[in-house]
Amino acid sequence: MANQAFIVEGNTILNGEIEPQGAKNEALQVLCAVMLTDQKVEIKNVPEILDVEKLISLLRGLGVKIERLSKGHYSFQADDIDLDYLSSDEYQNDAKKIRGSVMLIGPLLARFGKAYLPQPGGDKIGRRRLDTHFIGFQKLGGEFKFDEETNDFYIHADRLKGCYMLMDEISVTGTANVLMGAVLAEGVTTIYNAACEPYVQQLCKMLVGMGAKISGIGSNLLKITGVESLGGTNHRVLPDMIEIGSFIGMAAMTKSDLRIKNAAVKELGNIPSVFQKLGIKLEIENDDIHIPAQELYEISSFIDGSILTIYDSPWPGFTPDLLSIILVVATQARGSVLIHQKMFESRLFFVDKLIDMGAKIILCDPHRATVIGLERKTQLRGISMSSPDIRAGVSLLIAALSANGSSTIHNIQQIDRGYQNIDGRLNALGANIERVDL
Structure with missing residues (x-):
């Protein structure tokens, strides 16, 4: 450009x-959530801005079938995912450019048992640490490694297991990420000190529409009972x-x-x-x-x-x-x-x-x-x-x-x-x- x-x-x-x-911060969350199912998900009022276009490009590279039905209206189907793409130079370069790419970790870990991500970019507005995300995944049973030379994150788990966690900070993306991991985890996950922004509430409502079991929506105490799989849904961004x-x-x-x-x-x-x-x-x-x-x-x-x-x-x-x-x-x-x-x-x-x-x-x-x-x-x-x-x-x-x-x-x-x-x-x-x- x-x-x-x-x-x-x-x-x-x-x-x-x-x-x-449509809300940028909500769109980045709900677009990542399409990775949680092999069924078709339709999302309306998607803002057609650079950060969203970059995330859609990442999803397409992973093998998600994406159709633009009209302005701001898309369908997604993640039924044939290419996990090898995660280690490609193209994915590495593209994922670094957008901070929202970090929220792919929860869905990838929950559904496929592994995730791989370079240090994401975004605004230069100060230090925005990712500890909250990874501490949450570790509590769910994920094994985490950070390569200091390449600034790459690796995390894997055979099956995430529900637990109680008190988040160390009220992080919107951290809450969204751990929440997306927990919906397919085994057992019950309780997230206390969860962010309760409308974006997170919207993500919860979309996940419930897909078959997730979440209570406490809108509060800072979320209770998630894991399910075996999620289905498709229709969602509209605020x-x-x-x-x-x-x-x-x-x-x-x-x-x-x-x-x-x-x-x-x-x-x-x-x-x-x-x-x-x-x-x-x-x-x-x-x-x-x-x-x-x-x-x-x-x-x-x-x-x-x-x-x-x-x-x-x-x-x-x-x-x-x-x-x-x-x-x-x-x-x-x-x-x-x-x-x-x-x-x-x-x-x-x-x-x-x-x-x-x-x-x-x-x-x-x-x-x-x-x-x-x-x-x-x-x-x-x-x-x-x-x-x-x-x-x-x-x-x-x-x-x-x-x-x-x-x-x-x-x-x-x-x-x-x-x-x-x-x-x-x-x-x-x-x-x-x-x-x-x-």
């Missing part, structure tokens, strides 16, 4: 309706809550009137209320979110008058994926806010680009930034910048749309990894974003 950039014209006001894509949050922030920052269609509002947790703490008006109408044009929004203070702090925490806390959006939106608010990024130590490093654009931000340390809102008295200015990760990339795009003048955003393949045709969809609402080859 050619190295591409966005040229973004500022002073943009958007208007109209936009529908969120709308992407991160994209919904991105659009809310974009509407506020650009003084736009925007309607987000079919937003699955009941699944958004505290996302709407956190944006409302920034003073952003939201009107929930059936399953739509209407953000009216707003000249100025004011950040709330705590009851005692102290500065508002917004921090990330495991569900049902606020998702870390939206903290960078909150941060950029706060730059034009009235008032101040402390952003505390607890879960990843490199996600705030994009703020230097916002400071170059004229934002008032104090980077306290790798985890905390204080934003002093400009109250729209001073407009951000367009600059040339680069996208370090998916969410920071969209935050910079929001800043560029609201800025005075033109901005260039490099490394936009990071944005494409998580947002489907973002330039085309925003241009349809009145943006002026040009994709150029470099």
Whole structure:
């Protein structure tokens, strides 16, 4: 793929309706789950983004029969799997490029007794360890080896055996991976301190549709009674809550009137209320979110008058994926806010680009930034910048749309990894974003 950039014209006001894509984080889990059965599985509302396309390519290389029935609607059948492909150079190279590939381990181990994976890639947002995954598989009876020279993981087990485990951290992908191993394990598995994000709930519902026995869905205590085999099912991916949050922030920052269609509002947790703490008006109408044009929004203070702090925490806390959006939106608010990024130590490093654009931000340390809102008295200015990760990339795009003048955003393949045709969809609402080859 050619190295591409966005040229973004500022002073943009958007208007109209936009529908969120399917949830990236859910899609990566449920696509891996198709490996648990030899029966046909149909999945709808699959986001057609780079990370999903890479995972589909890995599945196809493993021998999964894949048919694209319509946009976002696919059928999968894993009835003739080529396990030798796991040791091929092609698989090794492709699996390194996407972090979601780690979730193939659970299904491969549960159904075929072995898995082999290189250290996966993904966003450069800080250390994201895989210990939780492998400790879980070891408790289920898997034997684990790590080759320090090649950074490859090997794990095998004749048959996984159910057990009680207290997960050492609340990991969404770790919970999903161990869960997929446990559904075909012998006996009962109890996972305590499990992640309970909507993505994990959706995976559980899909697995139950395939014949798995899971109780405690939506809680941090999952009980899985292993079954001999799973069948096919139909599943629909939820709308992407991160994209919904991105659009809310974009509407506020650009003084736009925007309607987000079919937003699955009941699944958004505290996302709407956190944006409302920034003073952003939201009107929930059936399953739509209407953000009216707003000249100025004011950040709330705590009851005692102290500065508002917004921090990330495991569900049902606020998702870390939206903290960078909150941060950029706060730059034009009235008032101040402390952003505390607890879960990843490199996600705030994009703020230097916002400071170059004229934002008032104090980077306290790798985890905390204080934003002093400009109250729209001073407009951000367009600059040339680069996208370090998916969410920071969209935050910079929001800043560029609201800025005075033109901005260039490099490394936009990071944005494409998580947002489907973002330039085309925003241009349809009145943006002026040009994709150029470099």
